[in-house]
Amino acid sequence: MLKNRNCIIRLSRYKNALYRLNALGFVRVFSDNLADAAGVTASAVRKDFSLFGISGNKKAGYQIEELLEKLNSILGKDKVQKVIVAGCGNLASALIKYKGFEKEGIKIVAGFDIDPAKHNRSNNVPVLPLEELKGFVRNQGIKIGIIAVPEAAAGQVAETMFKNGIKGIVNFAPIRLKAPEDCVVNYVNLEHELENLVYFVNALSKTKKKI
Amino acid sequence: MLKNRNCIIRLSRYKNALYRLNALGFVRVFSDNLADAAGVTASAVRKDFSLFGISGNKKAGYQIEELLEKLNSILGKDKVQKVIVAGCGNLASALIKYKGFEKEGIKIVAGFDIDPAKHNRSNNVPVLPLEELKGFVRNQGIKIGIIAVPEAAAGQVAETMFKNGIKGIVNFAPIRLKAPEDCVVNYVNLEHELENLVYFVNALSKTKKKI
DNA sequence: GAGGTTTTGCGATTTTTTTCACAAAAAACT
DNA sequence: AGTTTTTTGTGAAAAAAATCGCAAAACCTC
Structure with missing residues:
Protein backbone atom coordinates (compact mmCIF):
# COMPACT_ATOMS: atom_id res chain seq x y z
CA MET A 1 0.00 0.00 0.00
CA LEU A 75 0.50 11.78 7.34
CA GLY A 76 1.32 10.55 10.84
CA LYS A 77 0.37 13.76 12.55
CA ASP A 78 -1.39 12.05 15.43
CA LYS A 79 1.80 12.35 17.46
CA VAL A 80 4.63 14.89 17.67
CA GLN A 81 7.57 13.92 15.47
CA LYS A 82 10.89 14.37 17.21
CA VAL A 83 13.69 15.31 14.84
CA ILE A 84 17.42 15.93 15.27
CA VAL A 85 19.76 18.02 13.13
CA ALA A 86 23.39 17.23 12.43
CA GLY A 87 25.54 20.23 11.64
CA CYS A 88 24.69 23.56 13.19
CA GLY A 89 25.71 26.04 10.55
CA ASN A 90 23.56 28.84 9.23
CA LEU A 91 20.96 26.62 7.65
CA ALA A 92 20.51 24.34 10.64
CA SER A 93 20.30 27.33 12.97
CA ALA A 94 17.58 28.76 10.80
CA LEU A 95 15.71 25.46 10.96
CA ILE A 96 16.08 25.30 14.73
CA LYS A 97 14.72 28.80 15.10
CA TYR A 98 11.94 28.30 12.57
CA LYS A 99 8.53 28.48 14.23
CA GLY A 100 6.60 26.83 11.43
CA PHE A 101 7.44 23.26 12.43
CA GLU A 102 5.76 23.46 15.77
CA LYS A 103 2.25 23.92 14.45
CA GLU A 104 2.88 20.95 12.16
CA GLY A 105 3.73 18.72 15.08
CA ILE A 106 7.40 18.60 14.19
CA LYS A 107 9.84 19.26 16.99
CA ILE A 108 13.57 19.65 16.52
CA VAL A 109 14.84 18.31 19.83
CA ALA A 110 18.60 18.70 19.45
CA GLY A 111 21.39 19.81 17.17
CA PHE A 112 24.79 18.18 16.88
CA ASP A 113 28.08 19.68 15.74
CA ILE A 114 31.79 18.95 15.93
CA ASP A 115 32.64 22.56 16.67
CA PRO A 116 32.83 23.02 20.49
CA ALA A 117 32.15 26.73 20.06
CA LYS A 118 28.63 25.83 19.01
CA HIS A 119 27.83 23.50 21.88
CA ASN A 120 25.23 24.67 24.33
CA ARG A 121 23.40 22.35 26.67
CA SER A 122 21.19 24.94 28.29
CA ASN A 123 19.50 26.12 25.12
CA ASN A 124 15.87 25.45 24.51
CA VAL A 125 17.11 23.21 21.71
CA PRO A 126 20.52 22.02 22.96
CA VAL A 127 23.49 21.81 20.61
CA LEU A 128 25.59 18.80 21.55
CA PRO A 129 28.88 17.28 20.42
CA LEU A 130 28.51 15.04 17.40
CA GLU A 131 29.76 12.05 19.41
CA GLU A 132 26.65 12.23 21.52
CA LEU A 133 24.35 11.80 18.53
CA LYS A 134 24.55 8.04 18.76
CA GLY A 135 23.45 7.78 22.37
CA PHE A 136 20.84 10.50 22.08
CA VAL A 137 19.15 8.92 19.09
CA ARG A 138 19.11 5.53 20.75
CA ASN A 139 17.84 6.70 24.10
CA GLN A 140 15.15 8.94 22.76
CA GLY A 141 14.14 6.61 19.96
CA ILE A 142 14.47 9.31 17.33
CA LYS A 143 13.44 8.18 13.87
CA ILE A 144 13.98 11.28 11.73
CA GLY A 145 17.18 13.23 11.15
CA ILE A 146 18.26 16.24 9.15
CA ILE A 147 21.76 16.37 7.67
CA ALA A 148 23.16 19.86 7.27
CA VAL A 149 26.87 19.09 7.54
CA PRO A 150 29.41 19.68 4.76
CA GLU A 151 29.50 17.23 1.88
CA ALA A 152 32.61 15.48 3.14
CA ALA A 153 31.06 14.55 6.47
CA ALA A 154 27.58 13.63 5.26
CA GLY A 155 28.19 9.96 4.48
CA GLN A 156 29.72 9.29 7.86
CA VAL A 157 26.97 11.09 9.74
CA ALA A 158 24.25 9.27 7.80
CA GLU A 159 25.84 5.95 8.63
CA THR A 160 25.87 6.78 12.32
CA MET A 161 22.26 7.88 12.17
CA PHE A 162 21.07 4.73 10.43
CA LYS A 163 23.11 2.48 12.71
CA ASN A 164 21.40 3.92 15.74
CA GLY A 165 17.82 3.75 14.66
CA ILE A 166 17.12 6.71 12.40
CA LYS A 167 14.82 5.60 9.61
CA GLY A 168 14.47 8.75 7.55
CA ILE A 169 16.82 11.58 6.64
CA VAL A 170 16.34 14.93 4.97
CA ASN A 171 19.72 15.55 3.41
CA PHE A 172 20.86 19.06 2.56
CA ALA A 173 24.39 17.97 1.66
CA PRO A 174 24.94 17.76 -2.10
CA ILE A 175 25.79 14.08 -2.14
CA ARG A 176 23.96 10.80 -2.46
CA LEU A 177 23.72 8.74 0.72
CA LYS A 178 23.74 5.00 1.06
CA ALA A 179 20.65 3.97 2.98
CA PRO A 180 19.54 0.59 4.31
CA GLU A 181 16.56 -0.96 2.57
CA ASP A 182 14.04 0.00 5.20
CA CYS A 183 15.16 3.63 5.40
CA VAL A 184 14.38 6.70 3.31
CA VAL A 185 16.38 9.73 2.26
CA ASN A 186 14.84 12.90 0.86
CA TYR A 187 17.23 15.27 -0.83
CA VAL A 188 16.98 19.03 -0.69
CA ASN A 189 19.48 20.90 -2.77
CA LEU A 190 19.03 24.62 -3.12
CA GLU A 191 21.68 25.01 -5.80
CA HIS A 192 19.94 22.41 -7.91
CA GLU A 193 16.62 24.06 -7.26
CA LEU A 194 17.98 27.32 -8.60
CA GLU A 195 19.76 25.63 -11.50
CA ASN A 196 16.52 23.97 -12.39
CA LEU A 197 14.76 27.29 -12.37
CA VAL A 198 17.41 28.87 -14.55
CA TYR A 199 17.02 26.07 -17.06
CA PHE A 200 13.26 26.43 -17.31
CA VAL A 201 13.37 30.21 -17.39
CA ASN A 202 15.79 30.04 -20.31
CA ALA A 203 13.80 27.30 -22.00
CA LEU A 204 10.57 29.26 -21.71
CA SER A 205 12.10 32.47 -22.98
CA LYS A 206 13.24 30.58 -26.06
CA THR A 207 9.79 29.15 -26.72
CA LYS A 208 8.16 30.96 -29.61
CA LYS A 209 5.02 32.81 -28.74
CA LYS A 210 1.79 31.06 -29.63
CA ILE A 211 -0.51 32.80 -32.16
CA MET B 1 12.28 20.99 -26.58
CA LEU B 75 22.13 24.41 -17.19
CA GLY B 76 22.90 28.01 -18.06
CA LYS B 77 26.10 28.16 -16.07
CA ASP B 78 28.00 30.07 -18.72
CA LYS B 79 27.17 33.28 -16.90
CA VAL B 80 26.69 34.22 -13.25
CA GLN B 81 23.03 34.14 -12.23
CA LYS B 82 22.03 37.10 -10.15
CA VAL B 83 19.35 36.32 -7.61
CA ILE B 84 17.43 38.39 -5.06
CA VAL B 85 15.74 37.29 -1.86
CA ALA B 86 12.54 38.73 -0.44
CA GLY B 87 12.19 38.40 3.31
CA CYS B 88 15.29 38.42 5.45
CA GLY B 89 14.41 36.13 8.32
CA ASN B 90 16.51 33.24 9.53
CA LEU B 91 16.23 31.18 6.41
CA ALA B 92 17.04 34.01 4.01
CA SER B 93 19.98 35.07 6.16
CA ALA B 94 21.31 31.55 6.01
CA LEU B 95 20.96 31.58 2.24
CA ILE B 96 22.72 34.93 1.99
CA LYS B 97 25.61 33.65 4.09
CA TYR B 98 25.80 30.29 2.36
CA LYS B 99 29.08 29.93 0.45
CA GLY B 100 27.97 27.05 -1.74
CA PHE B 101 26.15 29.19 -4.29
CA GLU B 102 29.21 31.06 -5.36
CA LYS B 103 31.06 28.12 -6.83
CA GLU B 104 27.87 27.26 -8.73
CA GLY B 105 27.78 30.66 -10.36
CA ILE B 106 24.81 31.80 -8.33
CA LYS B 107 25.07 35.18 -6.67
CA ILE B 108 22.54 36.56 -4.24
CA VAL B 109 22.87 40.27 -4.93
CA ALA B 110 20.37 41.74 -2.50
CA GLY B 111 17.81 41.00 0.17
CA PHE B 112 14.56 42.87 0.73
CA ASP B 113 12.52 43.20 3.90
CA ILE B 114 9.80 45.41 5.34
CA ASP B 115 11.46 45.55 8.74
CA PRO B 116 13.68 48.70 8.88
CA ALA B 117 15.76 47.06 11.62
CA LYS B 118 17.06 44.64 9.01
CA HIS B 119 18.02 47.19 6.39
CA ASN B 120 21.69 47.62 5.70
CA ARG B 121 23.03 49.22 2.56
CA SER B 122 26.70 48.79 3.34
CA ASN B 123 26.65 45.01 3.64
CA ASN B 124 28.37 42.86 1.12
CA VAL B 125 24.86 41.74 0.22
CA PRO B 126 22.70 44.78 1.03
CA VAL B 127 19.34 44.38 2.69
CA LEU B 128 16.95 46.97 1.28
CA PRO B 129 13.38 48.08 1.94
CA LEU B 130 10.83 45.96 0.15
CA GLU B 131 9.61 49.01 -1.79
CA GLU B 132 12.94 49.14 -3.56
CA LEU B 133 12.58 45.62 -4.93
CA LYS B 134 10.69 46.86 -7.94
CA GLY B 135 13.30 49.36 -9.08
CA PHE B 136 16.23 47.11 -8.26
CA VAL B 137 14.90 44.17 -10.24
CA ARG B 138 14.13 46.39 -13.22
CA ASN B 139 17.42 48.24 -13.24
CA GLN B 140 19.59 45.19 -12.76
CA GLY B 141 17.53 42.95 -15.02
CA ILE B 142 17.20 40.26 -12.36
CA LYS B 143 15.39 37.18 -13.58
CA ILE B 144 15.40 34.91 -10.52
CA GLY B 145 13.95 35.55 -7.07
CA ILE B 146 13.62 33.68 -3.82
CA ILE B 147 10.56 34.19 -1.64
CA ALA B 148 11.16 33.68 2.06
CA VAL B 149 8.46 35.96 3.45
CA PRO B 150 5.54 34.78 5.58
CA GLU B 151 2.65 33.07 3.85
CA ALA B 152 0.40 36.12 4.04
CA ALA B 153 2.83 38.31 2.11
CA ALA B 154 4.00 35.81 -0.47
CA GLY B 155 1.32 36.39 -3.11
CA GLN B 156 1.84 40.13 -3.09
CA VAL B 157 5.62 39.83 -3.30
CA ALA B 158 5.42 37.33 -6.14
CA GLU B 159 3.16 39.65 -8.07
CA THR B 160 5.61 42.52 -7.69
CA MET B 161 8.46 40.29 -8.77
CA PHE B 162 6.70 39.05 -11.88
CA LYS B 163 5.49 42.52 -12.80
CA ASN B 164 9.03 43.80 -12.83
CA GLY B 165 10.72 41.16 -14.86
CA ILE B 166 11.41 38.19 -12.60
CA LYS B 167 10.80 35.00 -14.56
CA GLY B 168 11.50 32.33 -11.97
CA ILE B 169 10.84 32.05 -8.25
CA VAL B 170 11.93 29.57 -5.60
CA ASN B 171 9.13 29.83 -3.09
CA PHE B 172 9.67 28.81 0.53
CA ALA B 173 6.28 30.14 1.65
CA PRO B 174 3.73 27.35 2.11
CA ILE B 175 1.30 28.67 -0.46
CA ARG B 176 0.67 28.30 -4.15
CA LEU B 177 1.57 31.35 -6.26
CA LYS B 178 -0.14 32.58 -9.38
CA ALA B 179 2.45 32.87 -12.11
CA PRO B 180 2.23 34.27 -15.64
CA GLU B 181 2.47 31.72 -18.42
CA ASP B 182 6.07 32.39 -19.26
CA CYS B 183 7.26 32.18 -15.63
CA VAL B 184 8.17 29.30 -13.35
CA VAL B 185 7.79 28.68 -9.65
CA ASN B 186 9.63 25.94 -7.77
CA TYR B 187 8.29 25.15 -4.34
CA VAL B 188 10.43 24.19 -1.37
CA ASN B 189 8.54 23.24 1.74
CA LEU B 190 10.52 21.80 4.59
CA GLU B 191 7.47 20.81 6.60
CA HIS B 192 6.15 18.84 3.68
CA GLU B 193 9.54 17.30 3.15
CA LEU B 194 9.52 16.04 6.73
CA GLU B 195 5.89 14.97 6.56
CA ASN B 196 6.70 13.01 3.48
CA LEU B 197 9.56 11.32 5.24
CA VAL B 198 7.37 10.46 8.21
CA TYR B 199 4.82 8.89 5.89
CA PHE B 200 7.37 6.70 4.13
CA VAL B 201 9.14 5.73 7.32
CA ASN B 202 5.82 4.60 8.77
CA ALA B 203 4.83 2.89 5.55
CA LEU B 204 8.10 0.99 5.35
CA SER B 205 8.00 -0.10 8.97
CA LYS B 206 4.56 -1.59 8.31
CA THR B 207 5.76 -3.51 5.25
CA LYS B 208 6.13 -7.18 6.09
CA LYS B 209 9.62 -8.52 5.74
CA LYS B 210 10.35 -10.44 2.57
CA ILE B 211 11.41 -14.11 2.89
C1' DG C 1 44.44 -7.89 -37.58
C1' DA C 2 41.12 -11.27 -35.76
C1' DG C 3 38.52 -12.32 -31.93
C1' DG C 4 36.78 -11.19 -27.55
C1' DT C 5 35.07 -7.71 -24.45
C1' DT C 6 33.11 -3.57 -22.96
C1' DT C 7 30.19 0.24 -23.30
C1' DT C 8 27.32 3.38 -25.81
C1' DG C 9 22.87 4.93 -28.13
C1' DC C 10 18.52 4.45 -28.82
C1' DG C 11 14.13 2.06 -30.37
C1' DA C 12 10.79 -0.76 -28.11
C1' DT C 13 8.46 -2.08 -24.04
C1' DT C 14 6.74 -1.59 -19.59
C1' DT C 15 5.35 0.89 -15.75
C1' DT C 16 3.67 4.83 -13.55
C1' DT C 17 1.09 8.92 -13.38
C1' DT C 18 -2.22 11.96 -15.07
C1' DT C 19 -6.28 13.07 -17.33
C1' DC C 20 -10.77 12.08 -19.20
C1' DA C 21 -15.40 11.07 -19.13
C1' DC C 22 -19.51 9.58 -17.41
C1' DA C 23 -22.80 6.98 -14.41
C1' DA C 24 -24.75 7.57 -10.02
C1' DA C 25 -25.86 10.03 -5.93
C1' DA C 26 -27.40 13.98 -3.50
C1' DA C 27 -29.15 18.46 -3.13
C1' DA C 28 -32.03 22.27 -4.91
C1' DC C 29 -35.68 23.93 -7.20
C1' DT C 30 -40.48 23.93 -9.07
C1' DA D 1 -42.84 14.14 -6.47
C1' DG D 2 -40.43 14.98 -10.34
C1' DT D 3 -36.90 17.51 -12.82
C1' DT D 4 -32.62 19.83 -13.03
C1' DT D 5 -28.19 20.74 -11.42
C1' DT D 6 -24.02 19.82 -9.23
C1' DT D 7 -20.39 17.03 -7.67
C1' DT D 8 -18.34 12.66 -6.52
C1' DG D 9 -15.88 8.18 -7.58
C1' DT D 10 -13.65 5.41 -10.53
C1' DG D 11 -12.89 2.60 -14.60
C1' DA D 12 -10.77 3.49 -19.09
C1' DA D 13 -7.65 6.13 -22.01
C1' DA D 14 -3.79 8.91 -22.71
C1' DA D 15 0.52 10.76 -21.64
C1' DA D 16 4.83 10.71 -19.48
C1' DA D 17 8.70 8.51 -17.51
C1' DA D 18 11.57 4.67 -16.55
C1' DT D 19 13.55 0.43 -17.93
C1' DC D 20 15.01 -3.10 -21.06
C1' DG D 21 17.58 -5.10 -24.56
C1' DC D 22 20.59 -5.39 -28.09
C1' DA D 23 23.08 -3.99 -32.38
C1' DA D 24 27.06 -1.48 -33.33
C1' DA D 25 31.15 0.82 -32.30
C1' DA D 26 35.57 1.16 -30.02
C1' DC D 27 39.07 -0.66 -27.40
C1' DC D 28 42.18 -4.43 -25.87
C1' DT D 29 44.84 -8.70 -26.25
C1' DC D 30 47.32 -11.98 -28.45
Missing part, protein backbone atom coordinates in the same frame (compact mmCIF):
# COMPACT_ATOMS: atom_id res chain seq x y z
CA LEU A 2 2.92 2.28 -0.85
CA LYS A 3 1.79 5.40 -2.66
CA ASN A 4 3.83 7.58 -4.92
CA ARG A 5 5.83 10.46 -3.55
CA ASN A 6 3.97 13.16 -5.42
CA CYS A 7 0.69 11.91 -4.11
CA ILE A 8 1.84 12.29 -0.50
CA ILE A 9 3.21 15.76 -1.14
CA ARG A 10 -0.15 16.66 -2.62
CA LEU A 11 -1.89 15.42 0.51
CA SER A 12 0.28 17.82 2.51
CA ARG A 13 -0.78 20.62 0.24
CA TYR A 14 -4.44 19.78 0.57
CA LYS A 15 -3.99 19.77 4.32
CA ASN A 16 -2.49 23.25 4.23
CA ALA A 17 -5.30 24.53 2.09
CA LEU A 18 -7.86 22.97 4.41
CA TYR A 19 -6.37 24.72 7.44
CA ARG A 20 -6.63 27.99 5.60
CA LEU A 21 -10.24 27.38 4.59
CA ASN A 22 -11.06 26.26 8.10
CA ALA A 23 -9.61 29.45 9.54
CA LEU A 24 -11.81 31.41 7.15
CA GLY A 25 -14.86 29.69 8.58
CA PHE A 26 -15.63 27.25 5.79
CA VAL A 27 -17.15 23.93 6.74
CA ARG A 28 -17.32 22.11 3.42
CA VAL A 29 -15.03 22.07 0.43
CA PHE A 30 -15.16 20.73 -3.14
CA SER A 31 -12.42 18.93 -4.99
CA ASP A 32 -12.43 21.95 -7.22
CA ASN A 33 -11.41 24.32 -4.42
CA LEU A 34 -8.65 22.07 -3.21
CA ALA A 35 -7.44 21.71 -6.76
CA ASP A 36 -7.09 25.46 -7.09
CA ALA A 37 -5.29 25.76 -3.79
CA ALA A 38 -2.87 22.96 -4.55
CA GLY A 39 -2.33 23.78 -8.20
CA VAL A 40 -3.65 20.49 -9.57
CA THR A 41 -6.85 19.35 -11.27
CA ALA A 42 -10.03 18.46 -9.45
CA SER A 43 -9.94 14.90 -10.65
CA ALA A 44 -6.40 14.52 -9.35
CA VAL A 45 -7.67 15.53 -5.94
CA ARG A 46 -10.44 12.96 -6.08
CA LYS A 47 -8.11 10.28 -7.39
CA ASP A 48 -5.68 10.94 -4.56
CA PHE A 49 -8.47 10.65 -2.04
CA SER A 50 -9.86 7.50 -3.55
CA LEU A 51 -6.38 5.98 -3.35
CA PHE A 52 -6.63 6.36 0.41
CA GLY A 53 -10.26 5.42 0.69
CA ILE A 54 -11.31 8.95 1.52
CA SER A 55 -14.78 9.77 0.31
CA GLY A 56 -17.00 12.80 0.35
CA ASN A 57 -20.62 13.44 -0.53
CA LYS A 58 -21.94 13.85 -4.00
CA LYS A 59 -23.08 17.39 -4.55
CA ALA A 60 -21.92 18.37 -1.06
CA GLY A 61 -18.18 17.87 -1.26
CA TYR A 62 -16.11 17.08 1.80
CA GLN A 63 -16.46 18.06 5.46
CA ILE A 64 -13.32 20.03 6.16
CA GLU A 65 -12.81 18.85 9.72
CA GLU A 66 -13.36 15.23 8.89
CA LEU A 67 -11.06 15.45 5.89
CA LEU A 68 -8.36 17.11 7.96
CA GLU A 69 -8.52 14.33 10.50
CA LYS A 70 -8.12 11.70 7.84
CA LEU A 71 -5.22 13.47 6.14
CA ASN A 72 -3.50 14.06 9.46
CA SER A 73 -3.81 10.43 10.32
CA ILE A 74 -2.37 9.34 6.96
CA LEU B 2 11.10 21.18 -22.95
CA LYS B 3 12.47 18.34 -20.88
CA ASN B 4 11.00 16.90 -17.76
CA ARG B 5 11.86 18.32 -14.39
CA ASN B 6 13.46 15.19 -13.01
CA CYS B 7 15.71 14.96 -15.98
CA ILE B 8 17.14 18.43 -15.35
CA ILE B 9 17.65 17.72 -11.66
CA ARG B 10 19.52 14.59 -12.66
CA LEU B 11 21.77 16.64 -14.93
CA SER B 12 22.66 18.76 -11.92
CA ARG B 13 23.52 15.64 -10.00
CA TYR B 14 25.69 14.31 -12.77
CA LYS B 15 27.47 17.63 -12.86
CA ASN B 16 28.18 17.43 -9.14
CA ALA B 17 29.52 13.94 -9.45
CA LEU B 18 31.71 14.98 -12.36
CA TYR B 19 33.29 17.78 -10.35
CA ARG B 20 34.11 15.29 -7.64
CA LEU B 21 35.62 12.82 -10.07
CA ASN B 22 37.53 15.60 -11.77
CA ALA B 23 38.99 16.70 -8.44
CA LEU B 24 40.11 13.13 -7.86
CA GLY B 25 42.04 13.24 -11.11
CA PHE B 26 39.77 11.16 -13.30
CA VAL B 27 39.62 12.03 -16.98
CA ARG B 28 36.98 9.66 -18.29
CA VAL B 29 33.79 8.32 -16.81
CA PHE B 30 31.22 5.64 -17.68
CA SER B 31 27.47 5.94 -17.47
CA ASP B 32 27.78 3.32 -14.80
CA ASN B 33 29.86 5.54 -12.50
CA LEU B 34 27.55 8.49 -12.91
CA ALA B 35 24.60 6.24 -12.24
CA ASP B 36 26.09 5.20 -8.92
CA ALA B 37 26.88 8.75 -7.95
CA ALA B 38 23.43 10.03 -8.84
CA GLY B 39 21.47 7.07 -7.57
CA VAL B 40 19.91 6.10 -10.88
CA THR B 41 20.51 3.41 -13.49
CA ALA B 42 23.19 3.55 -16.16
CA SER B 43 20.66 3.52 -18.94
CA ALA B 44 18.84 6.44 -17.37
CA VAL B 45 22.08 8.39 -17.54
CA ARG B 46 22.54 7.54 -21.20
CA LYS B 47 18.92 8.31 -21.99
CA ASP B 48 19.21 11.70 -20.31
CA PHE B 49 22.33 12.46 -22.32
CA SER B 50 20.83 11.32 -25.58
CA LEU B 51 17.86 13.61 -24.90
CA PHE B 52 20.30 16.51 -25.05
CA GLY B 53 22.39 15.17 -27.88
CA ILE B 54 25.33 14.44 -25.61
CA SER B 55 27.34 11.50 -26.80
CA GLY B 56 30.35 9.64 -25.54
CA ASN B 57 32.58 6.94 -27.00
CA LYS B 58 31.69 3.32 -27.09
CA LYS B 59 33.93 1.41 -24.76
CA ALA B 60 35.62 4.61 -23.58
CA GLY B 61 32.80 6.43 -21.87
CA TYR B 62 32.72 10.20 -21.63
CA GLN B 63 35.49 12.81 -21.33
CA ILE B 64 34.78 14.45 -18.00
CA GLU B 65 35.83 17.96 -18.98
CA GLU B 66 33.91 17.92 -22.20
CA LEU B 67 30.84 16.52 -20.48
CA LEU B 68 31.03 19.17 -17.78
CA GLU B 69 31.14 21.89 -20.38
CA LYS B 70 28.07 20.55 -22.10
CA LEU B 71 26.12 20.13 -18.87
CA ASN B 72 27.10 23.58 -17.71
CA SER B 73 25.96 25.06 -20.96
CA ILE B 74 22.59 23.28 -20.76
